Amino acid sequence: MTTAHRTFVSYIDRTREFYAALGYERPYQWAHHEEVPFAPLAKPLATCRVAVVTTASPPGTHARPGSLRAGKAVWSGPVDPAPERLFTDHLSWDKEATHTEDVESFLPLAALGSFVASGRIGSVAPRFHGVPTDYSQRRNVEEDAPEILRRLREDAADVALLVPL
């Protein structure tokens, strides 16, 4: 029906076509901003504490069919020991092409640990944080993002690595 106009997949186009085929009349309005805030790195990376934020949910989460927001709220887990599994079934990763059994492929705690050992970064924050994927941008902006910021400050994180699946 459509041809690819880019070498990378346009998920905005693809999901619009898919949901139109499902009979949804109004396409999802993806977030768009003209202005983008930018915080310069304030000190050498070798002295920074790095935190990780994921869209995965805690192991054992159960999603209701049709519900995107399996985890209802921001959550946190220890980086040591790193989780062996996280719940990702409710997220729109490519279930034909790959899998999420290797947590390190989306929550790179071992990689960061090796950069601490080599002196590239100062440390890894003691917790990673999870943010729910939500149809509601309002809830992401008004509830989830401020809570992530609060927890990162509590952990004295200097920078954040954000990894959406």
Next chain:
Amino acid sequence: MSLVARQLEAAGLPTVVIGSARDIVEECGVARFLFSDFPLGNPCGVPYDRAMQRAIVGHALDLLETATLPRTTVQSPFRWSDDASWKERYARVDPARTEGLREAGEARRAAQARTKEKGGSA
């Protein structure tokens, strides 16, 4: 997640997003973005490929140090595989299946309406 990145930046906390949905992240607009041109699910590298995962995270750390302006996108040099057919398959509407998709959509809307009646959130 991009919305979270924006708030952290606005509060003075530098961020870097590692992701595979390039258009969604760039449309939202973030400070620093390392783009992995991979199927959604493994932005930090092919499962169990520790060397690749470390390299990708290293590129993200580089970006924290080198970016001087917002909307800085760097593409990871890694390819998923020689076979790029996954790009065509993801959520592709097969013309032969349109009837089935519409029925699935109707079932889904009915389920969502029932959830709403019960006072839950869909």
